[in-house]
Amino acid sequence: MGDLGxxxxxxxxxxxxLGxxxxxxxLDDPKMPYDYSQREYGTVPLxxxxxxxxxxxxxxxxxxxxxxxRGYDTTELVEEGYGLCDILFxxxxxxxxxxxxxxxxxxxxxxxxxxxxxxxAAMSRMVARTKTFLTQACGAxxxxxxxxxxxxxxxxNMLIDYMARAEEEGKDLAEMAELxxxxxxxxxxxxxxxxxxxxxxxxxxxxxxxxxxxxGKHIExxxxxxxxxxxxxxxxxxxxxxxxxxxxxxxxxxxPEATWAxxxxxxxxxxxxxxxxxxxxxxxxxxGQTLTPQEDYDGPADRPVPPLSQRDKHAQPAQTFTLDDxxxxxxxxxxxxxxxxxxxxxxxxxxxxxxxxxxxKKLH
Numbered sequence: 041m042g043d044l045g046x047x048x049x050x051x052x053x054x055x056x057x058l059g060x061x062x063x064x065x066x067l068d069d070p071k072m073p074y075d076y077s078q079r080e081y082g083t084v085p086l087x088x089x090x091x092x093x094x095x096x097x098x099x100x101x102x103x104x105x106x107x108x109x110r111g112y113d114t115t116e117l118v119e120e121g122y123g124l125c126d127i128l129f130x131x132x133x134x135x136x137x138x139x140x141x142x143x144x145x146x147x148x149x150x151x152x153x154x155x156x157x158x159x160x161a162a163m164s165r166m167v168a169r170t171k172t173f174l175t176q177a178c179g180a181x182x183x184x185x186x187x188x189x190x191x192x193x194x195x196x197n198m199l200i201d202y203m204a205r206a207e208e209e210g211k212d213l214a215e216m217a218e219l220x221x222x223x224x225x226x227x228x229x230x231x232x233x234x235x236x237x238x239x240x241x242x243x244x245x246x247x248x249x250x251x252x253x254x255x256g257k258h259i260e261x262x263x264x265x266x267x268x269x270x271x272x273x274x275x276x277x278x279x280x281x282x283x284x285x286x287x288x289x290x291x292x293x294x295x296p297e298a299t300w301a302x303x304x305x306x307x308x309x310x311x312x313x314x315x316x317x318x319x320x321x322x323x324x325x326x327x328g329q330t331l332t333p334q335e336d337y338d339g340p341a342d343r344p345v346p347p348l349s350q351r352d353k354h355a356q357p358a359q360t361f362t363l364d365d366x367x368x369x370x371x372x373x374x375x376x377x378x379x380x381x382x383x384x385x386x387x388x389x390x391x392x393x394x395x396x397x398x399x400x401k402k403l404h
Contacts, residue, residue, distance in 0.1 A: 067381075084318050087178075098134075099131060100338060101128070109127065111124060111134075112130055117130070126135075126142055128245070128302060129142070129145070129292075132294060132298045137292075138254075140252040140253055140254050141252075144248065144252050144292060145289075148289065148303075152285065153310045154310040154313075157309065158287055159189050160182070160185075161179035162309065163180040163181050163184050163311075164180055164311035164314045165176040165177075165315065168314075169325040178311050179308075181307060182302075182310075184304075184312070185304040190300070191228060191229035192236050192286050192299040193280060193299075193301040194229035195230075195231050195282055195283065195296065196295065196296025197229075198224065198227075199258055199290065200296070202216050202220045203257070211262060212243060216261075220265060220268070225272055225273065229282065230269065231279065232262075232265060232277050232278065232279055234275055234278075235280045236279065236280045237276060237278055239288070241281065242278070242279045242280055242281050242283065243278070245284040245285065245288055246262075246279070249291065254288075255291055257291070258286075258287040258288075258291045259287045259291050262287040263279075284354045289302075289303075292306065
């Protein structure tokens with residue numbers, strides 16, 4: 041901490057017990073716009089020229105009498121018979137949905153709640169084994185949703201961008217779907233893949249949306265995308281759950297980000313059950329307990345540690361001095377798994393939508 045006493049016999053003009061701060065680091069630098077030693081300690085009067093910080097929300101408020109969401113008393117909503125899906129429309133869209141819209145969202149959330157031992161459940165179980173709270177495990181499950189698994193944000197914003205381009209360029213959705221596929225056929229968030237060739241769940245979801253009368257332009261667009269992808273792909277593909285859920289949620293009026301939030305939290309309910317089962321059926325894991333045998337290792341063979349006196353004979357510099365040497369070194373470094381050299385991250389302006397264009401894209 042250093043000596044906070046009066047170093048120069050002057051003392052602190054605000055609090056003499058704190059001493060003179062001059063001489064500490066650059067606090068007495070003449071370039072400083074103020075005299076640091078004259079700054080007040082403790083509570084100071086509010087600066088009435090500046091607006092005080094205050095949360096302001098149009099989503100909801102709460103007092104001792106009620107909780108209100110978008111103007112609706114939530115107790116009155118449930119007493120009237122409105123359900124969870126209705127309240128999601130109220131919270132995210134500030135409206136009471138049609139019965140058919142509520143039924144469609146309920147359909148989606150039931151299918152999204154459980155997915156077996158996929159990423160969210162696995163993450164929940166791994167956290168459970170360290171003897172944590174259930175809420176921590178459910179939080180870990182939500183973190184499984186990214187730009188590949190559950191990529192509702194990337195998928196939805198892709199549709200928004202290309203539909204806007206169709207309008208600007210005077211193309212119909214079928215033409216724009218072919219362009220989208222040509223530019224994104226290998227994208228993790230295309231919504232079309234070989235994952236659902238024998239499982240009819242994704243196709244049934246679109247059929248249900250059409251039966252309920254809630255299918256709109258986004259479902260129309262994804263159907264054109266599926267048709268274009270089938271023509272362009274060298275392997276058999278069809279709509280998957282990302283494409284079906286993403287397009288249907290957008291036709292229900294939810295943004296890609298709202299869809300991301302609703303479906304990730306929905307999956308966390310199922311992850312909570314996986315946490316409980318893991319705690320009930322398995323033992324906790326302690327620090328140092330998990331072994332990783334050599335049979336599961338494929339790195340460099342065991343080798344002796346060179347003496348420090350011979351370090352120069354074994355050390356390899358990071359720098360290169362010609363383009364050819366740099367390229368050769370870069371290609372070799374890409375072979376070292378875990379170094380990050382085989383990964384490229386493409387970052388867009390964070391003020392635009394979700395910001396991340398792709399994460400973990402492999403270099404070829």
